[in-house]
Amino acid sequence: MKDFALMMIGAALVNNVILARFLGLCSFMGVTTRIDTAAGMGLATTFVITVSSMADWAVQHYLLDAYGLGFLRTVTFILVIASAVQFTEMTIKKVSPSLFQMLGIYLPLITTNCAVLGVALLLVEGRMSFIGATLFAFASSLGYSLVMIIFAGLRERLALAQVPRLFAGPPIGFIVASLLAMAFMGFSGISTG
């Protein structure tokens, strides 16, 4: 239990998907103009990363490893992720058409989010058990959502600040992102301390 807890803290904070591994930067800059949209995108991505990681683990162990097809890993994982997104979209539509109308816009964007593929490939490198891999994926995506929401909050405040004209918009966004990344570097003390 303690091992799982440490692994999850490490995945969410110390080796954060966005700020330490630099994955999912497109949605990090693109969907963080408001906290509510960032939270929606974060939760949708959390769901897809967790579900696709479960499927990826099964495919890796019972298909790719079993038949020596490791060289097809990336292509197969992309297919699994696209299927997971489609599955999610169809399920949300079936569960509640109203929810689908409200949330459906985020789902197509997740297919092209490299964080989903990145986490799946990290799982394979980690050689984890099924529950370990799923918890790692869940924690990584929680870290992703956390950073998205924090950054969206900062950008909402930035929109009210008087920023010099040359720095307005994306430039000040990148500067804030770099400061946030440095702040998250403080969590690396957890692993050494």
Add this chain to the structure above:
Amino acid sequence: MSPDSHTVEGFARVVRIDAGVAWLEPEQTGGCGSCASAASCGAGSGSPGIGSVANRIAARRFPLDNPHGLMVGERVVIGVDERSLLKASLTAYAIPLVTALTAGGITEGMFGSDLVTMAAMASGLGLGLLAARIAARQLARRGDLAPRFLRRAGGSRGFDATICETMRSSESPAPSATTCRPQRVTP
């Protein structure tokens, strides 16, 4: 600024009118479809075909009561409560994940087998989706998920002529965007 700071606004276009009900199609305002290369990659809002953004948006048409006399082709600003979006996200994604992880954790503790844990998590996911369906019905019954009409927007195509003007007002949602104000041309 929006009139109500707790409302998330979006643009939609009226595509059909049925006996007091207007069917609206949301506009793609951000992300993949708005990229500069959208036209060449098939994600552009006008591109047809399975899986295209145009198809996805068509699938997201929704009805809205029409006491305001909306006409086909009109652009309107619709809004949903900021909390509704969060509630909807939590209902759709958090409930199934929590049930799946709980089922997986309990099974792993009891049996310690990957296959059994996998089956338990899949079952937990299914149960969570059922629970999400029930919760979503309750939200829909309370009207929490329904978008509401806020005001008419520029850019209508259903009129005889349009006069376009560049709005640089701070009240505009997109200050530098060129918008069209619909005006009837009398013969």
